[in-house]
Amino acid sequence: MSEDRTLEEFKRREEKAREIRRKHADWDFINKQPEPIKSALKILIETGDLWYAAKITGIPMGELNEIRRKANIPLVVV
Amino acid sequence: MSAVVDACFFINWSQFKQRDEIFKLFRTLIIPEIVLDEIRSSIARSYLYLLAYQRRVSIAPRVGVVDREALKLFTLINSSSTLPRIDEPESYGLALALMLRLPFLTDNAAPRLATRYIKYLREAKVYDSLIVLKMLYKGKELITKVKEYSDETGVIFSEERLQEEGIK
16 A cells, blocks of 8 residues: 555544544533633544643643543544 | 553553553563653552552653654654654654664554654554554454453544454
C-alpha cells in the first residue's frame, strides 16, 4: 500500500473513531460539567488526543482520563 | 528485555485486571521522568508504587541528549501535514526507546505510523495495547482478553485495527 493510500486510510479510521466517541459519549453528563472540564471532554471527542485535551485545558491527564470514563468516551485505538 | 512506556498506556493498562501479565514480555517498564507527573490517577499511582516496590519499574531521568533527539522527532513528525501529531512526552519516550533499542508502548497512532514513513524511525518498535495483548494471548483467549481489556479500561480497538492483527 502506498504512503498516500495508507494515510488516507488512517484519516478514514480517525473519522470513524470520532463518530464512535461522539456516539458513545454521555452528552448529558458532559454538558453538566463545569468549565474547563466540559471543553476538555469535547476536545477529546473531536481529537481523540487525551494529552492534548488535558494540556490545552490545564486538567491533569490522569484526572481527565477518569472523567472520560465517567463520560463514557472510549479511547479508540486506530 | 525492558520497554519504554507512555503515560496514557500505563494509566489504562494499570486498570486491566491481568495487568501483571505484561511482565511475561518485559522484565521492567521504563517510565520517562517527563511523563511521571501525568500519572496521577489513584489506580495508576498505586500500581506504580507497587511496581517500584517490586523493582519492576524504572524511571528514566530527563537528559539533554534524549531531549535533542525528541525535539528532532517532534519536529519531523509534526511538520508532516499528513501524519497525526505527536505530543512532547510521547516524542521523548519514542526517542528514548529508539536510543535504547527497546520497544515503545503507546496507544497513540502517531509513533506507529511514523515508523512506517520516516526512514530514520524504521528500526523503532512501537507496540499498542492490542499488539501487547496479542503477544500475551492466542486464539479464543485473545478475543476474550481484548474484550475484557476494553471493558476494564474504556479503550476500544477499531474494526480495521482488529483486522490488521488478524483478530476479527
